[in-house]
Amino acid sequence: xxxxxxxxxxxxxxxxxxxxxxxxxxxxxxxxxxxxxxxxxxxxxxxxxxxxxxx
Amino acid sequence: xxxxxxxxxxxxxxxxxxxxxxxxxxxxxxxxxxxxxxxxxxxxxxxxxxxxxxxxxxxxxxxxxxxxxxxxxxxxxxxxxxxxxxxxxxxxxxxxxxxxxxxxxxxxxxxxxxxxxxxxxxxxxxxxxxxxxxxxxxxxxxxxxxxxxxxxxxxxxxxxxxxxxxxxxxxxxxxxxxxxxxxxxxxxxx
Numbered sequence: 296x297x298x299x300x301x302x303x304x305x306x307x308x309x310x311x312x313x314x315x316x317x318x319x320x321x322x323x324x325x326x327x328x329x330x331x332x333x334x335x336x337x338x339x340x341x342x343x344x345x346x347x348x349x350x
Numbered sequence: 351x352x353x354x355x356x357x358x359x360x361x362x363x364x365x366x367x368x369x370x371x372x373x374x375x376x377x378x379x380x381x382x383x384x385x386x387x388x389x390x391x392x393x394x395x396x397x398x399x400x401x402x403x404x405x406x407x408x409x410x411x412x413x414x415x416x417x418x419x420x421x422x423x424x425x426x427x428x429x430x431x432x433x434x435x436x437x438x439x440x441x442x443x444x445x446x447x448x449x450x451x452x453x454x455x456x457x458x459x460x461x462x463x464x465x466x467x468x469x470x471x472x473x474x475x476x477x478x479x480x481x482x483x484x485x486x487x488x489x490x491x492x493x494x495x496x497x498x499x500x501x502x503x504x505x506x507x508x509x510x511x512x513x514x515x516x517x518x519x520x521x522x523x524x525x526x527x528x529x530x531x532x533x534x535x536x537x538x539x540x
Contacts, residue, residue: 325447
């Protein structure tokens with residue numbers, strides 16, 4: 296499925312379904328934060344150093 | 351008994367509530383018990399009602415507070431929720447893993463947004479969400495990059511009624527701000 300179609304489909308979901316996705320996004324974000332990966336950028340090619348583990 | 355019911359909701363104990371549903375049930379209970387007046391979901395979660403879901407930090411609840419001697423304070427709300435498992439964290443109260451920010455209306459625009467909010471349901475729980483036009487107007491006035499991005503999403507996905515938006519903007523002195531936004535982000539888009 297193309298990205299625009301996927302986005303359109305996401306917009307058409309019910310509020311219930313959207314909230315469940317938000318909660319999953321939050322769970323994923325918290326898992327990433329707990330794993331120590333936060334601070335490393337992926338979008339810019341992943342070349343930034345992980346800040347958290349310095350020192 | 352209201353307190354026991356609220357405790358179970360906040361801790362998600364013995365129920366298959368999703369966190370946001372449990373949070374809304376707790377908020378509705380506070381409304382029933384008179385700690386808060388009308389409320390409406392705003393911010394990113396409010397926008398999600400009309401747009402695609404996107405990761406967000408918190409749940410913004412714009413809330414009318416009952417005035418006691420002219421002083422408006424969230425202290426009773428926080429005390430009520432903390433007594434039943436909510437954890438105060440900076441400007442949030444964390445309920446079942448969701449940071450919730452209670453926002454008394456700071457302007458006529460926000461008061462109007464609460465009054466005109468759309469009644470809806472989440473997993474059978476009654477709640478109210480700001481209209482897309484009010485969400486866009488508040489975002490325009492707040493004016494951060496992410497707020498402008500939200501307004502753009504509303505515009506690009508035809509999620510707002512342009513006429514209604516212009517009426518709201520005019521009523522709250524935001525027409526010139528809209529023109530600046532339009533010039534910066536929408537110029538050339540017919």
